[in-house]
Amino acid sequence: MDNDNNIDFKDLWKRQSVSQPDMQDLLGRLKKFKKTSMRTFWILNVLLFVTCVFNIFVWYYYQPQFISTKIGIVLMVLTMMIYLFVHNKLLGKYRNIEATQTNQEYLQNLILIKKKQQFLQTKMISFYFISLTIGICLYMYEYASRMTFLNLCLAYGITLSWIAFNWFYLRPRKIKKQQSKINSLIEKFEEINHQLES
């Protein structure tokens, strides 16, 4: 309310020293940026393609007799495809979040995406693990059934304990680490969004 202030904020503000970088610098950075984003896209999709080819190869070359083997292969491929698909889609959404909306809309979108990421990192990871485990067990059955009982126990025992290690040890640790990060981020964005409401 006091009008005795004669600090010229605008004048001070504009006196901040600024150096405009050469536009060539910017264009160079742009090229690099494009390259790296294309690279991750290709790595993911080549990986998916290779896995599919490998499975088709197994199918043709070993000519599995049991239906369980075939279901196992389909399940494994499907699981990986679904996971990569959801992951790719979310990544794309995050990258292409409309930058020209108002701050308020933008913040709401950011929160939404972060919540989806939260879902991906918890529920989706669990689905991925369970589905992949079933797939592997089914797939192994045909070959394991030809083994002696001891070898069968050994084969399933090693596989399942490796999965159990991942499920009970690595998974919760990874989830916990990511969750605390993402939760604090959601909280922060919500707090900023709230600033606009008050």
Next chain:
Amino acid sequence: MEFEEIYKTYWDRIFRLCMGFVNDYDAAQDLAQETFIIVWQKLETFRNESAIGTWIFRIASNNCLRQIEKQKRFPKSELPIHLSEEKQTSLEPQIQFLYKCIAELPETERIIISLELEDVKQTEIAKIVGLSEANVRVKIHRIKEKLTQKFKENGQR
């Protein structure tokens, strides 16, 4: 408008907006560059529905909000504590103090006051941030009071 022209016209203004947000020269330089990368990518989609300035400032302020995710990488530059004891022969400490104060405000207030100081019309600020014009006016008034208060406390006048 050609990209090069936009770049030359808006670089300084965008840089100051980013600087007000992070108060770190290198980080602000990065943020400003990122902004222009987005502008470059999106320029084709720009239709004259809004003023180009509004459009660019939206991109810049959204990009500032987004960098919160990477914030821990940018430690804020610290200011000498006994500023008021320095001889006020140059305006430099005052400029630094202003940017420091702004970067300490809540995030949305940093954007609003930076746009105001950048002489963006309040109607446009409302369109950038997504608030009503009346709301923007009230906020600007309050922020300026806060800043004046801080300057007084620090003996910067």
